[in-house]
Amino acid sequence: MTASSTSTSTSTEPPTSTAPVLIPVETEPFPGAHGTDPLPDDRPVAVSVQGVYKVFGRRPQEAVRRLKDGAGRADVKSLGTAAVIDASFDVKQGEIFVVMGLSGSGKSTLIRMLNGLWKPTAGHVLLGDDDLATVNAKQLRALRRSRVSMVFQHFALLPHRTVLDNAAYPLEIQGMGKAERREKAQQALDLVGLGGWQDSLPSQLSGGMRQRVGLARALAADTDVLLMDEAFSALDPLIRREMQEQLLDLQQTLGKTIIFITHDLNEAMHLGDRIAVMRDGRTVQIGTAEEILSDPANDYVAQFVADVDRTRVLTAASVMVRPTAVVPLGGGPRVASRTMREAQVSAAYVVDRQRVLRGVVRDADAVALLKSSGDHATSIESIVHDGVAPVSVDTPLAELFAPAAESPLPVAVTDDKNRLVGVIPRVTLLEAMVPPTLEEPDAVGQDTTEDAPAPQDTTSTEGADA
């Protein structure tokens, strides 16, 4: 009990706090990108892009040589158009990697080098162990059949074939028999919600449905890697949103490696486990949505993200702060009332030894219990209200406003084991809406990622102490 009481007593009101490292500054979000469900780093690399250049024009090699010597895109204009300059990144298996940039930034060229539609002028594109820069045409076709499929911006369906035969096209190329490939194609169509449309022609479908056929076709190919070139850009916003959700659902169940190209930052932030921002052929930043949002690499990215709907990208985890008033379930009313007094609050969250959130205790109840039973009361269990509606760590901010408005306490944030990992005071929520200013981009981003410990670690340490 002593351990937990010390832990609660050290958690004083942040603005007046002089306490050491354990207590973060109030405005600081908890560090770590666990809200976006980061991938374990031990997953194998599915696609590796290493120092890739693509120059179109008369003297591409010369242009690459000068670019490597530090020339800019404009400097080599006479030699050719540098579409992609020194791109390097690894995409892990099961990851959604988004390449984001405006038109002309080279993202379409980049994605076309990932399945060999374009050959890199320099550098390597590794698909598993195969280097697309060195394979011959026949090997390349074999790789495309078995390893990587693609969804196109304008769907690229065969207009004279039925939906079913379109979806079966990759299997036909793979040499599968008619009955078998139709069955598989039908399964893919069912998966994207187009069961029953198999005998229609593409021209009879709406744009969203046509892209579902495109998606079904890519899924029917049953490749590990899925390239999506502005796949939802030609769709209207509502359908686009719907398709994004469907893609995320499918990715959950199928676990494909998806490389997604888009010019829409909101889409990139919504879909991407990681995002590469491209500008004028160069990748200017690679990171999670939250990293890019809270710590833009340069003014260009900062301006870009200024318009983003932050409430949909930032999650509870990224803005939550350490709870200041937490009472252990096993603690008596005296512990509870002292905690609330020190934190200057009228109610506190109650957790058990595993930090699992059990409810709320109010100051009046604690005092009443203290009066009625004196020091004999060793547990506050009888006065805990369980009417708490916690939110999970990956809840987007957009969905936090209602709970924040209704709750008298800062909104409780729990992890998947229902442990209390943080709280979100209303003022923090409002502050998160303000984009980081260009003058002090590091003030919010870097401090949090480097200095403050991860919240889970802290709580588990405290639990161990108790």
Next chain:
Amino acid sequence: MSATDTFVPRLPLGDWVAVFVEWLTATFKPFFAVVKDVLLGCYDALAAVLQGPPFLVVALVLAALAFFAKGWRLGVTALVGFVVIASVDQWDNAMDTLALVLVASAIALLIGIPLGIWAARNDTVSRVLRPVLDFMQTMPAFVYLIPTVIIFLTGAVPGIVATVVFALAPGVRFTELGIRQVDREVVEAGHAFGSTPGRILRQIQLPLAMPTIMAGVNQVIMLSLSMVVISGMVGAAGLGRDVVAALQRVNISLGFEAGLSVVILAIFLDRVTSALSTRSPVAKALAATAV
């Protein structure tokens, strides 16, 4: 004129071509003999098919073709037209002409479509072919008759050969255009799923280019018809010979009757082939509207 004589030396370009044609004739004599036999064989066989059965049978079959291609209206119109041709006593000539047109068009397409495919896939070929096709199309049609007469003498064969040369261009051009117009993304999709170039051509490019290629086929047939009439000058049988004869004898009535038959035949061929181009799977698929 004399002024140019003094300043610009006379270039015997025509003589060179004449020498070249003579050399060609002498060198490839066996080859030309084979070509002549084959063409004549095709033409005779087709003419026999068209002229063998009684008029009404052939006319009904052709009208039925028009009916299936477009509809009853065109079928009836065609039948009426054929009756008019027969009533001015030009039926046999019209069938000769039709046979010539069909043989020449078929050969022009057999050469032109592969050339067009090649040009669509290779920019160099395209660049070389373009001026050659321009030359072939703009050279006055009569001029082709001269070397062909030297090589094949008179009759149907020089007419067919001259017609093929004259009508080749649109077949090549429309094929190239059609294939180049195919949505780049759809072709990319073929590549992206690992299809071979030949398969992409067969399954994607040709089907999607088919409406444009069919427009080319229509043009080839119409150009063939106009040239076949001109080849009446070298003794090719058919409506052309009567037109030429009418011109030489200043015979208005014969000229009008033969000319009108050409017009009816032209309308028939144009409407049927253009109807066929809207019946390709792609054209039908694109015409299908959202449910």
